[in-house]
Amino acid sequence: MEPNSREEKRRIFRQELFTLREEGYLTKNIVEIVAKAHNQFHLDLIGEEAIQMPTEKKILINKKTDPPKPQKVKKTLSS
Structure with missing residues (x-):
């Protein structure tokens, strides 16, 4: 997901959360929790993205390599 x-x-989530507190729908304790x-949750997402980035780069590097060439078969003369 894009950082912005x-x-x-x-x-937006935090704004709504604090609006619910101001309107009396949530207690201060619940809002803090x-x-x-x-x-x-967001710190964990950032951490997961940081871990996934190097893995994705490795996959891209592996895709750039040429596939193995088939073995050459020697032909024999038939009589």
């Missing part, structure tokens, strides 16, 4: 899109979604969980 992820950050925009994260910002959910905000921490949401933050950890």
Whole structure:
């Protein structure tokens, strides 16, 4: 996912979460717990993407190599 899109979604979620608190739908304690969980979720996503990037590069490198050539078969003369 693109970093800008992820950050925009994260910002919207946090804005809605704090609006729910201000309107009295959620307690301060619940908002803190959910905000921490949401933050950890995004940190985990960033970590997973960092791990996947080198793997994807290796796959691309392997795709660029030429496929093995078939073995040459010697022909024999028939009488």
